[in-house]
Amino acid sequence: MKRNFFKHSLLFCMSSLILTAADFYQNGNIYTVDSNFSKADSMVVDNGKIVFVGKEAEAKKYLKGNDRVINLEEKTVIPGIVESHMHFRGEGEKLLALDIFMKDKKTILEMVELEAKKLKPGEWITGRGWNQEVWENPQFPSKEDLDKVAPNNPVSLTRACGHALWTNTLGLKEAGITLETKDPVGGEILKNSKGEPLGILTDTAMNMVRGKIPPLSNERKQEAMKLAQKNLFSLGITSASDAGANLEDISNYKALYDKGELDIKVYVMLGGAEVANQFYPNGPQPNLYNGKLNISALKLFADGSLGARSAWMLDDYSDRVGHKGNGRYSDEEIYQYVKDARKNGFIVATHAIGDAANRQTIEAYEKVLKEMPWDDHRFRIEHFQIVNLDDISKTINLGILPVMQAVHATSDMNMAEDRVGSERIKGAYAWRKIIDMGGKIANGSDAPVELVNPFYGIYASVARKDHNETPKNGWYPEESMTREEALKSFTIWSAFSEKKESIKGSLEPGKAADFIVLDRDIMVVPEKDIIDTNVLLTVLDGKEVYKK
Structure with a gap:
């Protein structure tokens, strides 16, 4: 990186006449990820919001005269990463x-x-x-x-x-x-x-x-959250998620926001009905701390994992006869949990990996939505890994959002087919089928289950290979995403999964100035180079929160 990268050129005028200055980013390679996937070379940010993005010649009317001018030196800019499924405190505790x-x-x-x-x-x-x-x-x-x-x-x-x-x-x-x-x-x-x-x-x-391990103190848990934030900012993640927060977690989030020690945006999924019942009387709270803390979803667990053979399957595991994994709920239990959430206006996000868990979840959602229609429900299935082909189309038709982690496919590919066999694998990690049916995929890492680096996920999405570039032609490459789709899945589609697509996820006037500057153009570099992408600058609500 050049020494003079991001040195600020200041154009001074009387500060008594103009109280605030805009930030004018020029000479960039900006991917807006708007509906046309437009490109731009300039962007103006004022008071934490994008007021202009487009050609430099058109930007001047949005400037005030005392603006901070930042020469991007043709570096690539993309929206801040929206991490749709991770465990925020868990990522920090991993570091402890x-x-x-x-x-x-x-x-x-x-x-x-x-x-x-x-x-x-x-x-x-x-x-x-x-x-x-x-x-x-x-x-x-x-x-x-x-x-x-x-x-x-x-x-x-x-x-x-x-x-x-x-x-x-x-x-x-x-x-x-x-x-x-x-x-x-x-x-x-x-x-x-x-x-x-x-x-x-x-x-x-x-x-x-x-249950026998002495719990961390609240101070240590808050320290873990701050460690997670620092790491995520360095990787260009401006919006995180907490897939299963408890009451203590939420108390710690609020304490850190109150102290000004947490800036990252967090989408909280309440960890189970017992926790959610504490929030139902007041309804969803999507805009706490100026929109940084979003508490509007219930998290359920329908099964376990494929690697542990605890994902719940309709038929026996191919490599363990007589075993179908572990379902967590009866049909009546999950129906009641979903119904209670719907009554109170909460999104439901259910962990489902095996085809039995996915079917049970889909049917519970369908039953509740038939009884209590909700045009804009944004119900989610977290992971959506092994799914019957008929259930995939049913999911999309019902408007259910698959929230998937591309890195799971490349981590699981060495054993997935052994677990489920050659037929069931056709509905596994089926990104192309989902997108071609008109579905959106919200991407993430499931950190600390996988490494949180989003560029590993983007690479896995387009290549379906591990970091050693194997298999040579990709694992079931016909299910891969295009680079445009992969970037959308980590930005605007993930924002959509939170009902925040009008606020973040793309670089458009009126939206939050959440964006990152990269050391390479991930849309054109050789595929294998995507995983080595470095973030040079992370901006959240117009404020620099990380600089390399």
């Missing part, structure tokens, strides 16, 4: 715990052993990010593996997907899990060949261990 993301088993065990040496006996070791599918031996690990390196410390290591947990003998003991312990509803205590607990718990069973 062992980062074992996609590391091999040997390295993870070495990290646990080193951590155990730093701690007193009995203190918990926590971390997140393991994935047995990328190991040389892609089998679930065991409690004995951890016992060897941490015999005196209980361990809780969450799988990358967030739907399985690896613990040791001490962890099982703390949780009170024995040979006689039965699986909880919606979860599983995996057993070894002797019928003993393996040390792997899925979904609701994870709570048996997690």
Whole structure:
């Protein structure tokens, strides 16, 4: 980056006559992501809003005389990234715990052993990010593996997907899990060949261990949120989401906004009916703190994950006969949850990965919307990974929004077909089918399940390859997005999923000045170069919040 990049040229006049100055960005390569996907070279920002975007010659009538002039030096500008599905505090807490993301088993065990040496006996070791599918031996690990390196410390290591947990003998003991312990509803205590607990718990069973870990203080949770914000700004993310916030999370958001320590925009999905019931009497609150905090959705969980074989399938897993995964609700339960949300004007966002979970969710939405029509409901299905082909078209016809994470496809491609077989895979990660049917896809990362970098997601969307550029021609490349669609999915389509498309998601007059400057043109560089994109500048509501 040139030293003089973004040096400000100031045109002075009497400040007593003009109290505020506009920011005039010129000589840029600006992708507006408007309805025509127009390009521009100049943009004028005033009081946090875009007042003009277009050709430089036309910009002058929007200037005041004491404007700050920023020469973009032909750098590429796109709207700020709208992260449609992540776990905001979880992303920050990942930075406070062992980062074992996609590391091999040997390295993870070495990290646990080193951590155990730093701690007193009995203190918990926590971390997140393991994935047995990328190991040389892609089998679930065991409690004995951890016992060897941490015999005196209980361990809780969450799988990358967030739907399985690896613990040791001490962890099982703390949780009170024995040979006689039965699986909880919606979860599983995996057993070894002797019928003993393996040390792997899925979904609701994870709570048996997690409930024994001393909770972080509110101060530490707020610190995690600030760490998450810092990281997201550096990656060009101006709007985040919290897919499953609890009451304490919301209290911490408000405390940080009150203190002026949080600027990022957050779309909150209330974590379950018990939390949502506290908010229903006052209705949705989409514009708290000048629109930065949006509390207007209920988050439900219909199943688990494909990697943990806890995603709920209509038929048996192809690689585990007799097992269909774990559904979380009866048909009546999910119907009632959706109905209550609809009565109170809340969007419903349901986690559904397996085809059974997706069908149950679609049918619950359909039933409620038939009883209580809502033309602009924006009901969402989070992940929408393995879906019956007939259910895909039904979803689009009902106006349900698939909220998907392109990076899940490239993380799962080494095992997905083993899990579901050659027929069901036709409805898996089916982006092209969805878009060709007239659907919009809101994209995201599901961080900390995956790395939050949006350019990894854009690359996965268009290439359907991993970072090693495999497979050579892409994994089911006929389902890929165009670059234009991929960018829309991380900007205007994600804003649409929040009912905020009139406020953000594209660079148009009247909208928030949320935009980022990149070191390359992601619309034209070789496909493989997209993943190495660097953000040079992040602007939120007209204010620079990150500069490289």
